[in-house]
Amino acid sequence: MQDFIRLKSLLSVVLKSGLPAKGYFRVGLFLLAALIVQQSTGWQWTLLTGLQDDNTYKLTTGFGLLALILYQWRFSVKRAQGEQRKAATMMGRHKLFGALFPLFFLSHSQILGYGYLGILSLTLLLAFLTGLFNFQIVTIHKSWYRPAWISAHVGLSMALLLLMAYHVYIDYAFK
Numbered sequence: 001m002q003d004f005i006r007l008k009s010l011l012s013v014v015l016k017s018g019l020p021a022k023g024y025f026r027v028g029l030f031l032l033a034a035l036i037v038q039q040s041t042g043w044q045w046t047l048l049t050g051l052q053d054d055n056t057y058k059l060t061t062g063f064g065l066l067a068l069i070l071y072q073w074r075f076s077v078k079r080a081q082g083e084q085r086k087a088a089t090m091m092g093r094h095k096l097f098g099a100l101f102p103l104f105f106l107s108h109s110q111i112l113g114y115g116y117l118g119i120l121s122l123t124l125l126l127a128f129l130t131g132l133f134n135f136q137i138v139t140i141h142k143s144w145y146r147p148a149w150i151s152a153h154v155g156l157s158m159a160l161l162l163l164m165a166y167h168v169y170i171d172y173a174f175k
């Protein structure tokens with residue numbers, strides 16, 4: 001019980017004040033390494049496979065992914081609306097949720113999929129990867145670096161929205 005209370009207060013501190021930039025980087029890199037091992041060995045968690053056979057579960061986790069990706073866009077909207085203070089808090093959450101994306105992905109699917117599904121999964125992982133290697137981590141003091149980084153990160157996030165819309169149309173609305 002005490003451990004649970006400690007974990008709860010740790011989580012609320014992380015959500016309010018955030019981790020240092022390297023903290024998200026390490027968490028993200030660890031989860032990415034775990035995902036690469038899982039994909040290359042083909043290992044699957046039987047309990048999760050059972051759940052994923054259920055269409056309602058797939059839909060729920062699919063909508064969960066959709067909500068999280070829209071949340072990742074939210075801080076950019078807040079910043080555009082001039083809410084700088086709120087945008088700063090949201091940036092911490094953006095990095096935290098972003099770094100946990102391999103876990104969110106696995107909850108939806110344990111395979112990357114074929115054809116356009118493979119492209120969708122890789123786009124998600126590349127958006128995640130560019131996010132991890134942001135300008136706070138990779139300090140290249142060249143004028144082109146930050147614009148190039150942001151174009152890649154936002155471009156992949158836009159492609160993600162389009163591919164996701166196609167996925168929902170083909171695998172859900174169409175059925």
Ligand code: HEM
Binds near residue numbers: 105121
């Ligand atoms: C970035 C977001 C997403 C990624 C990377 C993704 C990835 C995948 C992959 C790889 C599969 C195939 C899994 C398998 O065959 O076992 C799949 C299946 C599925 N996804 Fe997604 N998905 C995403 C978002 C969504 C959304 C937003 C929805 C809808 C609400 C959704 C609904 C489904 C459904 C219903 C299936 C099962 C399709 C079938 O069995 O034919 N997904 N997804």
Ligand code: HEM
Binds near residue numbers: 095131
């Ligand atoms: C797959 C998940 C992710 C998506 C869909 C996503 C999407 C976005 C979007 C749409 C922006 C807005 C750009 C703007 O308006 O300036 C952004 C900015 C940013 N993202 Fe992500 N992101 C993801 C993961 C991550 C991760 C894992 C990190 C780092 C740990 C990260 C770090 C950043 C940073 C630092 C910015 C701010 C750039 C600036 O200050 O202009 N993102 N992201």
